Amino acid sequence: MALLRLEVPDSQINDAIDQREWRHALQLIEKREKRLKRDETIDWLTACKASIQMLLSEVTKQRQGHALLDTLYQRKPPVVDVTAVMTIEAFSEYRKDSDARLDVLWTQVANANPNNEGLHRYWFKKRLQTKDWQGARKAAMAYMKHFPSKPEPFFWAIFANFMASKSLKTPDQEKVLCGTMAYRMCAKAADDVHAEPGKILHTIMALKQKKELKSGRVLRTPGDVAFLLDVFESQGKWKEAIAVLESRRTGIKSRIGKRSWDLVLRKFQLLEYVGEWLDQFKYSSTLLADACAANSRLQIHGFGEFGNNWSTWVAMLRAAANLRECKVKADDWLSQIAASICTQHAEGSSGRNGMCAKMLLDLSSLVAYGGTPRQGAALLESCCTYFKAYGKKQFCFNDLQIFLQVLDSTMAQSLLKEVKAHIKKEQADLSGDQDQLREVDDLESRLELDANQLIMNVNMLKIEYYLIHSRRVSEKPEDRIALENFVIECINIYHVAVLSYPDAKNAEGRTERLPGDDGGLLAAMGLIRLHALGNRPEALLQAVSLLQHLVHESPFNYEALVTLTALYTKFGAGWLAAEHYSRLSIKNIQYPAISWLLSTRISSIYPYTPQTGYKDPTEKASADPVHHLEQALDYHVHLAESDPEEIVNFLEAGQYASLVHAMGNSAYNQLGFTKNMLQVELARIERLAGVGRNLDYRRLAGMYSRMRWRKMKANTHDAQILYLHKWLSQQAFTALAYDNATKQNRCFPRDDVMNSIIASNDLKESSTPVEDVQIDLTRDLDWISMIYENKVGDAEPRNRNAETVADKFNKMRDWQKHANHVMSAMIEKDGCHLKTITGDTKVPDWEFFHEVYLGLDNCKLVEKTMDVIFAGNRKFRIVEHGFAEFLTEAVRTLCSEYRGIVHAVALQLRESLSHKKHRRSLVYSVVSRKEDTEDKDTIAHWLRRLFTDEQHVQKTLARLTAAWRDALTNIVDLTKPTNTTNLPLQ
Numbered sequence: 001m002a003l004l005r006l007e008v009p010d011s012q013i014n015d016a017i018d019q020r021e022w023r024h025a026l027q028l029i030e031k032r033e034k035r036l037k038r039d040e041t042i043d044w045l046t047a048c049k050a051s052i053q054m055l056l057s058e059v060t061k062q063r064q065g066h067a068l069l070d071t072l073y074q075r076k077p078p079v080v081d082v083t084a085v086m087t088i089e090a091f092s093e094y095r096k097d098s099d100a101r102l103d104v105l106w107t108q109v110a111n112a113n114p115n116n117e118g119l120h121r122y123w124f125k126k127r128l129q130t131k132d133w134q135g136a137r138k139a140a141m142a143y144m145k146h147f148p149s150k151p152e153p154f155f156w157a158i159f160a161n162f163m164a165s166k167s168l169k170t171p172d173q174e175k176v177l178c179g180t181m182a183y184r185m186c187a188k189a190a191d192d193v194h195a196e197p198g199k200i201l202h203t204i205m206a207l208k209q210k211k212e213l214k215s216g217r218v219l220r221t222p223g224d225v226a227f228l229l230d231v232f233e234s235q236g237k238w239k240e241a242i243a244v245l246e247s248r249r250t251g252i253k254s255r256i257g258k259r260s261w262d263l264v265l266r267k268f269q270l271l272e273y274v275g276e277w278l279d280q281f282k283y284s285s286t287l288l289a290d291a292c293a294a295n296s297r298l299q300i301h302g303f304g305e306f307g308n309n310w311s312t313w314v315a316m317l318r319a320a321a322n323l324r325e326c327k328v329k330a331d332d333w334l335s336q337i338a339a340s341i342c343t344q345h346a347e348g349s350s351g352r353n354g355m356c357a358k359m360l361l362d363l364s365s366l367v368a369y370g371g372t373p374r375q376g377a378a379l380l381e382s383c384c385t386y387f388k389a390y391g392k393k394q395f396c397f398n399d400l401q402i403f404l405q406v407l408d409s410t411m412a413q414s415l416l417k418e419v420k421a422h423i424k425k426e427q428a429d430l431s432g433d434q435d436q437l438r439e440v441d442d443l444e445s446r447l448e449l450d451a452n453q454l455i456m457n458v459n460m461l462k463i464e465y466y467l468i469h470s471r472r473v474s475e476k477p478e479d480r481i482a483l484e485n486f487v488i489e490c491i492n493i494y495h496v497a498v499l500s501y502p503d504a505k506n507a508e509g510r511t512e513r514l515p516g517d518d519g520g521l522l523a524a525m526g527l528i529r530l531h532a533l534g535n536r537p538e539a540l541l542q543a544v545s546l547l548q549h550l551v552h553e554s555p556f557n558y559e560a561l562v563t564l565t566a567l568y569t570k571f572g573a574g575w576l577a578a579e580h581y582s583r584l585s586i587k588n589i590q591y592p593a594i595s596w597l598l599s600t601r602i603s604s605i606y607p608y609t610p611q612t613g614y615k616d617p618t619e620k621a622s623a624d625p626v627h628h629l630e631q632a633l634d635y636h637v638h639l640a641e642s643d644p645e646e647i648v649n650f651l652e653a654g655q656y657a658s659l660v661h662a663m664g665n666s667a668y669n670q671l672g673f674t675k676n677m678l679q680v681e682l683a684r685i686e687r688l689a690g691v692g693r694n695l696d697y698r699r700l701a702g703m704y705s706r707m708r709w710r711k712m713k714a715n716t717h718d719a720q721i722l723y724l725h726k727w728l729s730q731q732a733f734t735a736l737a738y739d740n741a742t743k744q745n746r747c748f749p750r751d752d753v754m755n756s757i758i759a760s761n762d763l764k765e766s767s768t769p770v771e772d773v774q775i776d777l778t779r780d781l782d783w784i785s786m787i788y789e790n791k792v793g794d795a796e797p798r799n800r801n802a803e804t805v806a807d808k809f810n811k812m813r814d815w816q817k818h819a820n821h822v823m824s825a826m827i828e829k830d831g832c833h834l835k836t837i838t839g840d841t842k843v844p845d846w847e848f849f850h851e852v853y854l855g856l857d858n859c860k861l862v863e864k865t866m867d868v869i870f871a872g873n874r875k876f877r878i879v880e881h882g883f884a885e886f887l888t889e890a891v892r893t894l895c896s897e898y899r900g901i902v903h904a905v906a907l908q909l910r911e912s913l914s915h916k917k918h919r920r921s922l923v924y925s926v927v928s929r930k931e932d933t934e935d936k937d938t939i940a941h942w943l944r945r946l947f948t949d950e951q952h953v954q955k956t957l958a959r960l961t962a963a964w965r966d967a968l969t970n971i972v973d974l975t976k977p978t979n980t981t982n983l984p985l986q
Contacts, residue, residue: 009083013048022052043084047072051091073101080112082119089126103135107142114146124156128651129644131663133164137178152654154217155224158185159656162231163663183235186228192218193249193256219250222260226657229266238274242267259302261309268315277319284316313357321364352399355386359403366406379403380411384418387459391422392452394518397462404466412467419460426453451515454500457493458518461486465522475533483526483533484939490523491546491942498553498946517557520550524563527939537843538925541957542943543567545926548956549947551580558584565597572849573963574606575623582622588635592674595632598625599674601768603681604857605849607688608970629682636675680731687735688857737778737861770854773815777858780808781865809887812862816894819855823901843922844909844964852902852971859895866891903975910968913961922957923950 010032016025029049036042046068053065069088072079079085085105092099106123113119120143127136137160144153164170165179219225225244232241244250245257245267252263264287271280287307362379383403390396407415469486472479497516527543530536544567550560561583568577581598602625609624621627650659767775784805866888912918927947928940947953 009044017048017052022055026052026056043072043079043081044087047084047087048091051088054091055095073105078108079105080109082109082113082116085109086122093126093130103138106135107138110142110146117143117147117150120146120153124160125648125651127160128647131163131167133160133167133170133178136160137164151217151220154185154189155227155654155656156651158182158189158231159227159651159659161185162234162660165234179235182231183237186231187240189217189219189224190228190244190247190250219256221256221654222258222263223655223657225250225257225260225263226266227660229270230657230660233270233273238270242270242274242276245270253302261303261306264303265311268311271315272318275322277322280315281319281323284312284319287312288316308353310353310356313353313360317357317360317364320361352390355382355389356399358382359386359400363403363406376407376411380407380415383415384422387419387463388422391419391456391459394455394459396455396459397466400463401466404463407467416460416464416467419463423456423460426456454493454497454515454519458516458522461490461493461519461522465525469526469529472529472533480530480534483530487523487526487530487939488942490519490526491939491946493519494523494546494550495942495946514554514557517550517554517560520546521557521559521563524550524560528567537845540567540570541922541960542926542939544571544960545947545953545956546943549952551583552952555583562594562597568960568963569598569602569605570846571960571964572605572844572846572967573960574602574625574967576959576963577602578606578625578628579623581628586632591632591635595628595674595678599629599632599678599681601681601850602629603684603688604853605846606967607685607853626682626685629678629685633675633678633682636678680735683735684731684857688853734774734778734861737781737865768850770851770858773819774854774858774861777812777815777862780811781862784808806887809891812891813894816859816891816898819858820894820898820901822851823855823898823905842909842912844968849967849971852906855898856902856974859898862891863895899975900977903972903977906968906971906975910965910972913965913968919954919957919961922961923953926953926957 010028013025013028013032016022016028026049029045029052032045033049050065050068050072053061053068056062056065072084072088085102088102088105092102110116110120110123120139124136124139124143127133127139137157140153140157140160143150144157147153161178161182165175165182167175170178219228228244228250229241232238232244245252245263248254249256251257252259252267257263267283268280271277271283287303287309290303291305291308359379359382362375362382366375366379383400386400387396390399404412404415464486469483472483494516497514497519500516524543524547527539527546531539531543544564547560547564547567551557551564554560561580564580565577565584568574568580577598584594586594606625609626647659647662650656650662924940926940927944927950928938943953944950
């Protein structure tokens with residue numbers, strides 16, 4: 001239930017309500033009623049009594065409360081007590097209940113108290129917080145009626161009508177009515193704005209509009225204009241909106257517009273909507289011309305250098321491209337004008353935007369003319385020119401990336417050749433030696449490079465990786481050698497940065513990354529690419545060791561910490577992933593965007609508290625995923641409570657355009673996919689650990705089942721959201737099945753929502769193979785449960801139902817036999833889900849722990865559900881009692897066999913991880929041996945030069961091995977033959 005914020009005149013009753021002592025509060029109310037005179041009533045006391053009775057568990061009390069509340073609604077004369085209506089409102093909000101008759105009471109109270117402005121504001125804010133737009137319309141209109149000179153009720157009425165026109169709950173006819181009313185009120189507010197000061201007829205117009213000015217129902221701020229544009233756009237009044245922005249009274253350059261750049265951006269959008277490309281081209285061109293004007297008197301719009309904004313360039317070039325398509329004859333002069341403006345800015349101080357615009361112009365020409373060699377050469381030349389000008393800046397690659405993706409292999413090689421030649425020339429100029437250019441692989445010669453030279457080399461490597469290595473889809477020998485050489489080159493660049501700036505990590509005022517850090521990240525990405533192409537787990541170990549070195553030298557490098565968290569999750573090292581996740585210092589809105597990095601299926605690889613040697617409770621909490629999941633969940637709970645308050649703050653400040661966006665964000669937060677995913681992950685962790693968490697699984701399952709039928713746009717983002725919702729639907733249904741089995745329910749609760757989930761054929765699109773098995777098991781158990789509840793096959797012979805039960809059991813046995821075979825194969829030489837590093841050295845990974853823990857979860861689900869089902873077999877007699885016992889014992893035997901196999905595999909792996917030979921083989925899979933000096937062209941050799949010794953690698957791999965042993969120890973404890981307890985939670 002929601003929070004209950006209520007203050008009644010009686011302090012004792014108020015204290016009892018605050019403590020949620022409903023029966024004590026009811027006794028105090030009844031005592032006070034006895035002290036009243038005959039025929040005397042206190043409306044707030046009656047409202048409080050009725051609301052409390054509706055909260056009690058007794059049906060009789062609830063009926064009495066409903067009857068008493070109906071009496072208040074229907075009373076003549078009507079209720080006009082403000083406290084009574086506020087009491088009913090507060091309890092209705094607490095029960096998350098709504099009653100349309102409550103607005104009738106509010107109207108009566110408002111008419112009886114016309115001068116009470118606080119009452120009207122309270123009524124509207126309550127409707128705003130609950131998103132009851134019909135009630136908000138009534139509240140705003142009543143407020144506007146009683147306070148006609150106030151500007152707030154007028155704009156509140158516009159806002160309520162506007163939101164009602166967009167609400168799915170509003171009928172179609174009323175949507176049209178509300179939208180039209182909001183549009184007309186906004187148009188009236190724009191028309192009533194007086195002319196600018198200094199105009200000839202200003203005095204006369206001001207006198208004529210004196211009445212309107214006193215009323216305050218006019219636009220006053222740029223935010224009001226932005227809100228008006230939202231309303232006009234919702235009604236398709238694009239040209240009228242443009243006219244408002246160009247008006248002398250309400251436009252961008254007016255006293256109200258205050259040259260707001262946000263309004264300029266809105267004008268660009270509106271001009272695109274209506275297809276006024278020539279106007280957009282002229283407007284953006286004049287903005288850019290103003291940015292180059294030496295004297296402010298020569299400026300047309302008055303934005304000055306601020307007009308040199310990237311959005312202005314994009315608007316101009318987009319208009320030019322569309323004019324080229326619409327008017328073939330205008331092609332030449334438009335291109336010439338755009339090119340001249342680009343050249344003009346490239347020669348000035350603001351050349352970055354100009355050069356990027358020149359590349360964008362060449363790109364659009366390349367696309368428009370079908371990729372002719374001439375246009376391709378122009379784009380290539382522009383990219384080379386940009387790199388020569390800004391190759392020493394960290395933003396260089398980000399600016400070039402959009403243009404690099406259209407280059408074919410020939411153009412890519414040409415660009416790389418030009419870039420490398422430019423870097424060699426820069427290095428020669430730096431050393432003063434024009435005759436001998438230093439070789440790329442000469443490590444000692446690079447120690448003289450400054451930060452700018454390092455960044456230029458890193459940008460070149462980024463371009464090479466993006467154009468060449470990221471496009472490889474198969475591991476050919478020559479491609480593998482090229483990728484290995486690329487990794488070595490990145491390691492050398494990073495090594496130079498470490499040697500050149502040894503004290504940079506302790507310097508004051510330092511940034512997130514050091515010069516050359518991106519070289520280490522590129523080397524790690526290359527190693528991950530090597531593993532993806534050739535299934536080389538040792539490359540992942542090398543990437544982990546390299547990134548650990550990077551975060552030691554540059555502790556605040558965000559990308560390195562994120563990549564390490566993902567790699568440790570891939571290895572199944574749960575507490576190491578959580579430890580590095582904690583170093584990201586995620587706060588507030590970052591939780592929905594980043595917490596998935598740890599929370600996605602973490603419950604299936606890490607359902608226990610870390611058993612590592614942390615002495616400090618804070619450090620131990622940082623390595624516990626449960627701590628991070630609960631922290632993220634607390635943020636979402638707090639967000640749900642603070643959203644209504646922030647919405648009211650926007651309303652009080654008169655920021656109506658921001659309020660519209662805030663309402664959209666609030667709706668997204670209430671959808672709460674991330675919050676519900678966190679709940680499901682925590683529930684599964686505690687389910688595997690034997691601790692229950694009280695969750696409304698049916699609400700989760702129903703919410704995401706309805707998402708399947710929601711009409712969504714066909715783009716990648718929505719497809720990804722739908723994918724995640726399918727996965728969450730499956731998880732919610734499985735959790736519900738387990739919860740019912742634990743509570744000794746014979747049958748899963750069924751309704752249309754649950755039936756749609758069970759019958760859907762696309763749940764497996766978002767699940768792993770072992771989760772597919774879980775889906776089938778849950779469906780089979782649901783079918784057997786329905787048979788025992790006589791919900792399927794009522795008219796069929798009993799033997800037919802018995803055959804169905806036997807078929808389902810055979811499917812369960814087949815699944816269990818397959819699972820046992822998969823686990824047994826892990827002990828063999830070529831077993832799946834184990835990664836072979838060197839020789840016979842095997843290590844577990846994410847797939848291994850995911851398979852094991854979900855397999856154990858499936859065993860527990862089957863056993864518990866079958867015990868519940870066949871406990872009622874004596875009553876239903878669907879199958880013979882002996883046959884039922886035989887089937888149950890067969891499944892139980894296979895589950896015990898599965899636990900035994902898992903126990904043996906975990907023991908064997910844990911023992912192998914303890915051997916000194918194993919640890920040394922892991923170390924020498926990362927770095928080369930000290931005595932091995934024959935092959936200097938390997939990644940392991942250059943990593944040894946970077947690390948200088950083996951201690952860093954030994955420490956990194958020792959912690960990784962400890963994480964594996966910790967996970968395997970919990971599996972061993974869970975699968976002991978005499979084990980009757982669950983996973984330890986501390």
